[in-house]
Amino acid sequence: MAKARLTDYTGAEIRPGALVSYATRQGNLVRLSEAVVLELKSDKAAGVVVPKVKVKPTGRDSGFIARKTLSVRTVTADRIVVIGDAK
16 A cells, blocks of 8 residues: 655645744734754544654744744644755
């Protein structure tokens, strides 16, 4: 059986090394953050498999307040859009 591929909401394939954008919280606001995909994961919550993606933020965000940390984050795959390769 073929391995299922993970895609964003536009249909683009999410794979390690891809440059993605996702929504993050900044206080009471929401901003868009750019990150590089490190690893594809899945989590089984309440009997449903939820695809997740481990990402490393690049530091480029929308808004005027600088990001405090560039630590690795785990984001659900339905919140991500692929914007290119991180080459």
